Amino acid sequence: MTPTSFESIPIVSLSDLAGDDRQRGALAERLCTICHEIGFVVVTDHGIDASLIDDVFELMQRFFALDDDHKRLIDKLASPHFRGWEAVGSEFTNNRVDVREQIDLWTEWPAVDDATDGPTHLRLLGPNQWMPDDVLPGQRDLTLRWMRDLGDLADRILELLAIGLGLEPNHFADLFGEQPMSLTKMIHYPPTPAGGAGVNAHHDTGFLTLLQPGPTAGLQVLNPRDEWIDVPTVPGAFVVNLGEMLQAMTGNYFVATAHRVITTTERLSAAYFHGPSLDTELTPIELPGRFTDAVAASERHRRAGFMASSEQTDAGVGDMASELSASTYGEQLWNYFCRSYPANVAAHYPD
Numbered sequence: 001m002t003p004t005s006f007e008s009i010p011i012v013s014l015s016d017l018a019g020d021d022r023q024r025g026a027l028a029e030r031l032c033t034i035c036h037e038i039g040f041v042v043v044t045d046h047g048i049d050a051s052l053i054d055d056v057f058e059l060m061q062r063f064f065a066l067d068d069d070h071k072r073l074i075d076k077l078a079s080p081h082f083r084g085w086e087a088v089g090s091e092f093t094n095n096r097v098d099v100r101e102q103i104d105l106w107t108e109w110p111a112v113d114d115a116t117d118g119p120t121h122l123r124l125l126g127p128n129q130w131m132p133d134d135v136l137p138g139q140r141d142l143t144l145r146w147m148r149d150l151g152d153l154a155d156r157i158l159e160l161l162a163i164g165l166g167l168e169p170n171h172f173a174d175l176f177g178e179q180p181m182s183l184t185k186m187i188h189y190p191p192t193p194a195g196g197a198g199v200n201a202h203h204d205t206g207f208l209t210l211l212q213p214g215p216t217a218g219l220q221v222l223n224p225r226d227e228w229i230d231v232p233t234v235p236g237a238f239v240v241n242l243g244e245m246l247q248a249m250t251g252n253y254f255v256a257t258a259h260r261v262i263t264t265t266e267r268l269s270a271a272y273f274h275g276p277s278l279d280t281e282l283t284p285i286e287l288p289g290r291f292t293d294a295v296a297a298s299e300r301h302r303r304a305g306f307m308a309s310s311e312q313t314d315a316g317v318g319d320m321a322s323e324l325s326a327s328t329y330g331e332q333l334w335n336y337f338c339r340s341y342p343a344n345v346a347a348h349y350p351d
């Protein structure tokens with residue numbers, strides 16, 4: 001029986017990832033239940049090197065301490081592929097401006113020459129922008145290692161989720177195709193002004209998010225009673241949460257849960273959004289009856305919605321109560337760019 005709410009975010013050790021089948025099975029079941037009831041979990045013993053986390057935070061400190069003229073060397077507005085740095089005030093979440101600056105880095109694939117003729121999501125393929133080595137030494141190598149190690153961890157968590165859903169362990173790997181597109185966001189939050197938010201309430205749009213929140217509190221999750229629950233800060237732990245596309249693909253058995261950041265002091269975080277090939281279909285997977293029955297028995301799960309566009313919100317659709325309008329990951333991402341980065345879309349794709 002699904003509890004109707006939650007009061008805290010669980011902390012789970014992933015050490016049994018390396019265990020025998022029975023231990024992995026138990027961990028898989030536990031994670032699946034959490035993804036159904038809460039959609040958020042703090043994980044320890046995840047195998048990501050502590051020194052890698054330290055190096056990434058040190059890199060962020062060095063970058064965000066630069067002046068804006070230097071940061072503009074990788075200005076996101078200059079990238080037709082939505083990659084690079086953006087200043088505080090560039091991003092909109094839930095139609096409200098966020099109080100944070102960030103670097104966005106996506107998996108690199110060759111740009112498509114005639115991207116304006118094909119599906120809109122092809123515009124996302126392309127190179128990242130990297131800081132010159134004499135201004136920010138080592139950014140490229142360190143970031144690529146971060147993306148590779150977090151990608152491997154995300155794949156292992158997806159295997160567990162597949163096992164917990166009664167599927168073959170490689171079910172998601174097989175669905176995710178040959179050209180995976182993941183996003184790394186390196187984020188700096190100044191202290192949040194009264195009444196604002198570092199990032200406003202939202203669902204993650206992707207599949208699976210691994211967040212390194214650093215030592216500073218500020219991330220909050222909305223429970224079904226509309227109370228904001230603080231995510232505990234556990235040294236070295238990652239926060240793992242579900243995005244809207246896994247919600248869709250599991251027929252709402254897993255939930256993408258609303259969250260936001262409000263911080264009283266300066267805060268850094270590094271978020272990794274694990275994603276498949278852009279043409280991956282969001283069609284629900286066929287799951288054993290116990291999972292579909294659990295959704296049917298829970299109004300909250302049956303009604304779990306998706307982020308609305310500004311037009312839908314204007315027309316009276318709740319912020320996170322929209323129907324999924326995209327049929328592929330690429331389409332969903334394009335909708336997200338139009339919602340969150342209108343200036344970038346207007347600069348490069350006036351059509």
Ligand SMILES: O=C(O)CCC(=O)C(=O)O
Pocket residue numbers: 185187199204211213219259260261269270271
């Ligand atoms: O910085 C954080 O702690 C959370 C960031 C987040 O939710 C996001 O970028 O989607």
Ligand SMILES: [Fe+2]
Pocket residue numbers: 202203204259
């Ligand atoms: Fe998020």
